[in-house]
Amino acid sequence: MSTVTANAIDTVFAELGAKGETALIPFLTMGDPDLDTSVKLIAAAEAAGAHMIELGVPYSDPLADGPVIQRASERALRHRISLTDCIGVASKARAAGVRMPFILFTYFNPALQLGLERFFALLQEHGFSGVIIPDLPLEEDAEVRGIAERTGVHLIPLVAPTSEARVERIASQAKGFVYCVSSLGVTGVRADFHAGIDQFLATVRRASSVPICVGFGISSREQAERFAGVADGVIVGSAIVRQVETSLPPEALADAERTKAGLAEVQAFIADLKPRKSETA
Amino acid sequence: MTTTQVPDTYGRFGSFGGRYVPETLMNALYELEEAYNRYKDDPDFLAEVRYLLKQYSGRPTPLYYAERLTEHLGGAKIYLKREDLNHTGAHKINNTIGQAVLAKRMGKKKIIAETGAGQHGVASATVAALLGLECKVFMGEEDTKRQALNVFRMKLLGAEVVPVTSGTRTLKDACNETLRYWVSHVDDTYYILGSVTGPHPYPMMVRDFQRVIGLETKDQIIEAEGRLPDVIVAAVGGGSNAMGIFHPFVGDTSVRLIGVEAAGRGVDTDKHAATMTKGTPGVFQGSMSYVLQDEGGQVQEAHSISAGLDYPGIGPEHAYLKDIKRAEYVPITDAEALDALQLLSRKEGIIPALESAHAVAHTLKLAPTLPKDQTIVINLSGRGDKDVESIIGYLGGDLP
Numbered sequence: 001m002s003t004v005t006a007n008a009i010d011t012v013f014a015e016l017g018a019k020g021e022t023a024l025i026p027f028l029t030m031g032d033p034d035l036d037t038s039v040k041l042i043a044a045a046e047a048a049g050a051h052m053i054e055l056g057v058p059y060s061d062p063l064a065d066g067p068v069i070q071r072a073s074e075r076a077l078r079h080r081i082s083l084t085d086c087i088g089v090a091s092k093a094r095a096a097g098v099r100m101p102f103i104l105f106t107y108f109n110p111a112l113q114l115g116l117e118r119f120f121a122l123l124q125e126h127g128f129s130g131v132i133i134p135d136l137p138l139e140e141d142a143e144v145r146g147i148a149e150r151t152g153v154h155l156i157p158l159v160a161p162t163s164e165a166r167v168e169r170i171a172s173q174a175k176g177f178v179y180c181v182s183s184l185g186v187t188g189v190r191a192d193f194h195a196g197i198d199q200f201l202a203t204v205r206r207a208s209s210v211p212i213c214v215g216f217g218i219s220s221r222e223q224a225e226r227f228a229g230v231a232d233g234v235i236v237g238s239a240i241v242r243q244v245e246t247s248l249p250p251e252a253l254a255d256a257e258r259t260k261a262g263l264a265e266v267q268a269f270i271a272d273l274k275p276r277k278s279e280t281a
Numbered sequence: 282m283t284t285t286q287v288p289d290t291y292g293r294f295g296s297f298g299g300r301y302v303p304e305t306l307m308n309a310l311y312e313l314e315e316a317y318n319r320y321k322d323d324p325d326f327l328a329e330v331r332y333l334l335k336q337y338s339g340r341p342t343p344l345y346y347a348e349r350l351t352e353h354l355g356g357a358k359i360y361l362k363r364e365d366l367n368h369t370g371a372h373k374i375n376n377t378i379g380q381a382v383l384a385k386r387m388g389k390k391k392i393i394a395e396t397g398a399g400q401h402g403v404a405s406a407t408v409a410a411l412l413g414l415e416c417k418v419f420m421g422e423e424d425t426k427r428q429a430l431n432v433f434r435m436k437l438l439g440a441e442v443v444p445v446t447s448g449t450r451t452l453k454d455a456c457n458e459t460l461r462y463w464v465s466h467v468d469d470t471y472y473i474l475g476s477v478t479g480p481h482p483y484p485m486m487v488r489d490f491q492r493v494i495g496l497e498t499k500d501q502i503i504e505a506e507g508r509l510p511d512v513i514v515a516a517v518g519g520g521s522n523a524m525g526i527f528h529p530f531v532g533d534t535s536v537r538l539i540g541v542e543a544a545g546r547g548v549d550t551d552k553h554a555a556t557m558t559k560g561t562p563g564v565f566q567g568s569m570s571y572v573l574q575d576e577g578g579q580v581q582e583a584h585s586i587s588a589g590l591d592y593p594g595i596g597p598e599h600a601y602l603k604d605i606k607r608a609e610y611v612p613i614t615d616a617e618a619l620d621a622l623q624l625l626s627r628k629e630g631i632i633p634a635l636e637s638a639h640a641v642a643h644t645l646k647l648a649p650t651l652p653k654d655q656t657i658v659i660n661l662s663g664r665g666d667k668d669v670e671s672i673i674g675y676l677g678g679d680l681p
Binding site for chain 2: 059060061062063064066067070074077082083108109110111112113114134135136137138139140157158159160161162163164166170181184185186
């Protein structure tokens with residue numbers, strides 16, 4: 001039985017905050033193109049300068065996701081990737097030397113079918129610091145929240161520009177960070193963010209006692225830098241998953257040289273997303 | 282009975298229901314719930330809905346005594362609740378009229394809808410034309426091929442049909458895509474969900490708009506027989522026509538309520554849509570209910586000859602009625618439904634929709650086992666015209 005230690009997400013944000021830096025948080029769909037490559041991609045993301053990473057569980061009905069992550073999920077599910085496989089990737093990545101915190105991103109049903117107690121026990125066992133469940137709003141999360149608090153895994157909530165009065169309730173209870181959805185819509189690359197985005201982020205900031213991060217639609221360093229001053233971290237999903245789709249298609253895996261080159265391309269892409277300078281909020 | 286008090290404020294029917302959706306939609310669901318609660322007892326709102334149900338859709342629909350079918354089976358008396366005689370040919374319009382009038386009161390000018398067989402899409406496109414609303418219908422690409430006639434019908438009515446190419450390209454993914462579109466356009470768009478599924482308040486609201494079927498049936502059977510029916514049989518995919526006819530009878534415990542689900546090629550094959558027979562509790566498309574899923578919680582593809590029953594989920598209130606043992610759910614195969622469709626056509630001159638044919642098929646098994654003084658009401662939820670082309674495909678162009 002381990003004693004309560006500081007959550008690694010909190011530690012990373014404290015260090016970045018002291019340096020005035022913004023966290024870069026990539027998202028990868030586990031099992032796309034396969035699980036071994038997922039482990040290598042996680043290592044590549046850390047080498048590219050990522051501060052923590054979201055490991056996405058492929059799901060048959062990804063309601064909150066746009067076409068890029070839907071396609072990645074379909075590719076991963078073709079070789080029957082399970083939730084426990086995805087959780088297991090974290091231990092393999094640790095064994096490969098990855099040090100940054102892991103956050104699992106999963107829809108609720110796979111966790112529910114596994115059993116919520118067992119789900120959190122596995123998250124603990126494999127060294128996860130946080131979990132994001134996009135289809136589990138505040139009204140439905142009581143049981144999950146209770147287990148999360150007991151196990152020390154942060155349940156990271158989402159807030160949206162439409163959350164309005166809910167922001168206060170969500171942000172005040174948040175652990176780890178508050179995931180601010182930049183725009184109305186599903187995940188995916190986009191040119192514009194919600195018109196009231198800065199005001200929205202300011203509202204979340206006021207209500208939150210933990211860092212705030214922005215995601216949904218961030219696909220370039222310019223966009224990441226746009227949020228560097230107002231948020232503590234930026235989450236980049238679809239843009240990276242699309243790069244994986246291009247650089248590491250399943251047929252590339254048979255060719256070791258091509259795989260190596262593909263990993264290098266994804267690493268360079270992630271490195272280029274990192275905000276070059278940051279301002280304090 | 283306490284069943285009339287469900288759902289609770291969390292949208293729970295026992296342990297089923299709820300609101301499992303992305304945060305972006307939560308306030309839209311509250312806004313919808315508040316608007317619905319404000320108007321559901323408002324005399325002007327109700328008068329407008331009732332007027333349209335009567336003068337536009339042709340309600341009340343008849344409760345017809347199927348004498349030749351009854352004689353043929355030699356058991357209980359069989360009545361057909363003729364929802365197929367509604368404008369647009371199915372019960373779906375009861376709900377779309379209610380929701381479209383509500384959308385208008387809420388100041389929404391754009392509506393979206395998902396559709397499987399196309400019946401709900403047509404019913405949505407119809408009320409959009411009637412009330413001057415802009416309408417987009419999401420339909421699985423596979424279904425647009427199976428139901429090409431309905432695609433054209435929706436376009437004639439001025440709606441835009443969006444073929445969905447993700448996932449299984451059927452109703453399940455049409456629902457996902459409609460929800461995704463709603464997340465992106467929640468500011469000005471009203472989502473007319475077509476069944477008693479999805480997040481709260483939809484299962485409650487759609488049930489309430491479909492209750493007119495059961496309320497009329499109750500009056501009509503008492504007028505015809507002087508007492509309540511012994512059995513009510515209805516097909517279930519998502520479950521809206523069944524909930525509509527069941528609900529007013531839930532407190533009448535002498536009335537057996539039987540939901541008939543699609544067994545496709547058989548419940549022991551992997552080609553069926555028998556959610557109650559083979560599914561397990563899970564969260565799917567916004568609510569907790571029975572779901573066809575693998576052990577890892579991935580939702581499985583459903584199969585049925587009927588595009589309207591081809592769905593791996595079911596409304597949460599049905600799950601609740603099953604668990605409290607107030608309703609029974611039984612499977613009927615594609616082949617049994619096709620036989621029933623032909624028998625009803627020849628005995629009564631009524632070609633039922635393939636969905637409704639499932640309810641007829643179960644009645645063919647049940648009626649001969651019951652005494653002649655008992656009555657069965659079948660909810661004949663839709664007419665079969667839309668299915669003729671696919672029936673030709675199954676039976677061959679030339680009938681014996």
